[in-house]
Amino acid sequence: MTKVGFDPQKYIEEQSKYILERVNDYDKLYLEFGGKLIGDKHAKRVLPGFDEDAKIKLLQKLKDKTEILMCVYAGDIERNKVRGDYGITYDKDILRQIDELREFGLEVNSVVITRYSGQPSTKLFINKLERRDIKVFKHAAIEDYPSNIDKIVSEEGFGKNAYIPTTKPIVVVTAPGPGSGKLATCLNQLYHESHQGREAGYSKFETFPVWNVPLKHPLNIAYEAATVDLKDVNMIDSFHYDSYQEVAVNYNRDVETFPVIKRMIEKITGKESVYHSPTDMGVNRVGFGITDDAAIQEASKQEIIRRCFATECDFKKGLLDEDTLNRIKLIMEEVELKKEDRKSVQPARDYAMRLKETTGNNDMPAVIALELNDGRIITGKTTALMDTCAAAILNAIKTFANISDEILLLSPVILETIQEMKKNELHHKLTALSASEVLIALAISAVTNPTAQLAYDKLSELNGVQAHSTVMLNDNDEQTLRKLGLDITCDPVYPSDNLYYI
Structure with a gap:
């Protein structure tokens, strides 16, 4: 928690x-x-x-x-x-x-x-x-x-x-x-x-x-990780220190442009600026709301890891350059973090490797591991019936509701009918049901199935759950997880050799 x-x-x-x-x-x-x-x-x-x-x-x-x-x-x-x-x-x-x-x-x-x-x-x-x-x-x-x-x-x-x-x-x-x-x-x-x-x-x-907050505090370094594509770098606001002998943290673009902005405001107003530093220009009181610094530091370190995964995936997709990728790696080293410090990462990879050894397939199996808010790890894998996101969600809410793994929430006949419609009427190339499709099926089943209703009522408990996937997800599944409140990271691996249908 x-x-x-x-x-x-x-x-x-x-x-x-x-x-x-x-x-x-x-x-x-x-x-x-x-x-x-x-x-x-x-x-x-x-x-x-x-x-x-x-x-x-x-x-x-x-x-x-x-x-x-x-x-x-x-x-x-x-x-x-x-x-x-x-x-x-x-x-x-x-x-x-x-x-x-x-x-x-x-x-x-x-x-x-x-x-x-x-x-x-x-x-x-x-x-x-x-x-x-x-x-x-x-x-x-x-x-x-x-x-x-x-x-x-x-x-x-x-x-x-x-x-x-x-x-x-x-x-x-x-x-x-x-x-x-x-x-x-x-x-x-x-x-x-x-x-x-x-x-x-x-x-x-x-x-x-x-x-x-100190310059090298993980909270401020997490901001550098979040803006790594903009190449923002935190620095001491020298203007603030010169004026007040007080250390304040700002970022390079604001510090570099401050003299120009100050002169521009002075020229516009015809008066000497009341601001002596870029920090003066700000109205940021967020630091005064911090009540537990250790909790903030740990959360910020987890965010840096999350940003590292996101950057690697964007680089794989061709959205970012190599300089940006190298920058996020340097940030990880600066805070002495490994990607495996995110608790859901290793269980997902371990399960995927076991599946790979069993099947003998060269492709990395699609597996998601969820770290529940109580620390338990739940996994899901892609099957012929549903994709990895859908499987992980169903496994998690069954765990929340204490429903045995052997009990089916959704009738295979219904799911197979939806698959047939996707294939024959909607002409989809991929017929495994997505997370959004399975959630709709669950909502319909909950009307007549008390066990499905029990599981459906537990969807809100997914909020705040940390998740990791061994492959990159499609946009639809990623947005579904985000709407449910899950924080998802992915290894920079495509789920198949297909260029469009992933």
Whole structure:
């Protein structure tokens, strides 16, 4: 059982109080939100006890004072950039986030398309938004941004891009991922607010790295592992130390760009900046919610291992370069971790090797091992009837419900009928039932079968279970496991030689 090491209520209280203190200094505060606004799984994993929706709940407390701008880089729409956690493209994620923000009662002002130059797929996305009555603003790239401050802070720079009218004292600027143009949008707004005689300020809400936790703390190193593809490196904020003789941790991009951003804000406002360091610009109080440092360290080490597996799989798929792969290996060595330190890894590999020896097949058998919250290990393997994810899920919920392994939850006749439909009517090449298909069959069986109902009622206990697969999973199975709350890692091995049907 994972030990709780974080107090989410204290964090929300500290964070909301700190934001309101910043707001009091200005007519309007533009608050750049880094990381995920909703469903911050990384924070939940490295800070056991953290509410993955803490940020949105914080904004919900401030909803009368808050509205939201959503940024997306036109180039990310053009190349169909995908969010790894949800498996959807950035344009679809914008739609998803707008729906979820509305459910929380938060006002979405508009969507800002950054570095727009008439890209065709982006035009279609703009049409889709506008025909659903969502306001869209288009900002062009500014030549020599961010180095040529005189040009940027002029009618030839920010002056060319539209001002976005806002009405609330807090304007949250968020995006599906990094590089979406959040900072430029904030500064663009500051430029226009200043020209209209209003005093506006800028702050950054970035959860990681945690400025008041040591540089080499596993929590901060886990952030480096999470952003390994961006080549972010944590470092001591030298500006902060020079100004306050206080050690604070930040990351390379913020430290490197701070002097430029500071001068830009000063040129926009005509006043000396109140910020002496990039840490000053932040409103990050997450470090004050930590209640058990040992629990945080252990959870962070497990996250580093998880990120190592994810990076190796992405490299195998051709999504990352070799430099990124080598970087994650160095991070593992720095923290003295082995992949086998993840408890579900070795049981999955051992079971797969036993199957391989039995069958004499050269391919690595598809096996998943689940580490339940009480420490027990449950395994599942691919069969002619169902794939490894489906088998592992059924084995786990039977264990939770104390149902004997010999008792069948689902009638083989029903499962075989579904297989026949997949093969003959839907013309699927692979007929083994997936996790989502077996879960639907279980839900239907639970209506008339009390034993199936007993197992169905245990699905919620899969939340927080750690899992490892000896082969890479397809997107459908991976998303099903994530929706159930399992944390899955995979060895960088394809399940077959097929290039499309995996």
